[in-house]
Amino acid sequence: MVLQFKNAWICQATENAVQPVFGDLTVSDGRIADITVNPKGAPDTKIAEGWDVIDLKGRMVTIPNVNFHEHIYSRLAKGLPISGPMGNFVQILENLWWKLDRYLDEEMIAASARMAIRESLRNGVTYLFDHHASPGAVTGSLKIIADEMKKAGLRAALCFEVSDRNGDDIARASVRENIQFISEQTDQDIKGMMGLHALFTLSDETLQAIGESLPDLNTGIHVHVAEDKADVDVNREKYGLAIAERLQKFGLLNERSILVHGVHLGERDYRVITEAGAALAYNPDSNLNNAVGLPDYKSVPQTIPVLAGTDGMHANVARSLKQLFLLRRHQQNSFDDAFGWIIKIFFDQIRFVRRYFPDYPLLQKGERADFVVWDYQPPTPLNADNFWGHYIYGTLEAPVFSLVQNGH
Incomplete structure (x- = not known):
């Protein structure tokens, strides 16, 4: 043709x-x-x-357009009645997202994927990095999403969120789902990553199991980090480590890793992330919606690749880029600085997406x-x-x- x-x-x-x-x-x-x-x-x-x-x-x-952090499973949340307080980030997780993801079944996963694909196409997004959670339907869930991506002709790097919040059995099943999906991929349009929820929901035992499997998989982790200060506090008080240091302890960081949000990361984290060559994916609309704060963007070392995502709030990653520009200006930076920030993100995304899709x-x-x-x-x-x-x-x-x- x-x-x-x-x-x-x-x-x-x-x-x-x-x-x-x-x-x-x-x-x-x-x-x-x-x-x-x-x-x-x-x-x-x-x-x-x-x-x-x-x-x-x-x-x-x-x-x-490339969306470096999606939550396809969240698409059916619009208009849902919510019971319980929503006064802070942990309450938002407990009373909305952790309730929703437990009820997702195969049919709902497929429907969510189709809806997300339509929204992505309308916004010029044909490359997606998705972070999936359905603890009530773990096995085969990534294949369901991959099949919908293939039908639409999109390219995607998929992972399943590993967390200990639903017990040992589901945590182990989640690790297996990632490993099996990654190992089975031969399609040049579909890739696999190792998904992790925020570290305040992950034990050292689970992180060690992931660390032992990762070297054989030729991929990176896709993990929530320091989205809320609670994540930083738990890791420091319980483990005596900064978040990136705890990831590094188990050999989980490499140049194919995506660390999402990073609102409350500090200098110790940035040093470790820089050494590993991992990337940060910012989701400004989600951070504003959840009132978790915003990073001091200028404090992020130039050596760290910076990417843009939507966190499942919408599929319009162009909107995320514009928000990042405006927020950089809002933090009292010059126009030259803000333009340079977006130019950096534009070319960082090219270099990073080619780590999974070399012919981007x-x-x-x-x-x-x-x-x-x-x-x-x-x-x-x-x-x-x-x-x-x-x-x-x-x-x-x-x-x-x-x-x-x-x-x-």
Whole structure:
């Protein structure tokens, strides 16, 4: 199948820059077959559109959106009645999320996945890192989600949340579910990780069991860290360690690991994370919703990869990026600093997603045809120097016009 996208601002990425070019993009057999630059920089109005020729009328095309922290299982929570206090983060867990996840069955897991996929597609997200929990239906749950991803043509790195809060049997079953799923993956579009809940719900015995299995799995952990101060306090008071130090103690950190939230991490944590090469995934909307605070973003070492997620609140990772920009400004940082922050995240995400999907494309000829067409037509000239102004104030506020994944 050959598709032609005419009159587009094609925002080609490299390892450290974005170069917009105006022209046409041809897709064939799942790859970008050709990019033709129009030196005039103005739309060709003599286009005969058809099912295989699409006039984008000057809209922007970018690399695919990646959601580095999803909770697909949370999709059925909207509108649920809640009983019990919700005055702090632990109460929110106990009276909403830990009640919900215990009742999920196979049918509800599949329904949640389908809903999350639809929301993701509408927001230009075709790469997902999901953190799943269904203690009442552990075995085979990741395959259910993977099957829905395959039907939709998305790429995903999936894991099951290991926690001791539901007892030893479920904790061991959760570890086995991760190991089995990771070991069985041969599909280049589906990967597995080792999922962990926050460490205040995990014993040393469980962490040791995970640490003993991890070296043979060629993957990383996907873990909640320091989302609430309670997590920091329990680890310090009970184990005498900072959170990252406790992970390091059991050999759980490597360059393929995602540490989520990190609101209350300290210098000792950052030092360990830097040494391991692991990444931090921020979820600003969730942190604001749960009133757990916000990190001092500027205190995070530049050496730590920074990623963006949604924590299951929604699928719009573009919104998360915009929030991270605004919150950086809100913390009394300059425009140059805030722009630099988003530029860092943009390229960190490319480098990290390629640790799981090495062929993640950058809109270059010959690569996989995965890209987002935004319903944004730049009102002023677009070039490499002003791309980020268009991206942050235009693209990230625009709806998705069209989405192409593997040439479809």
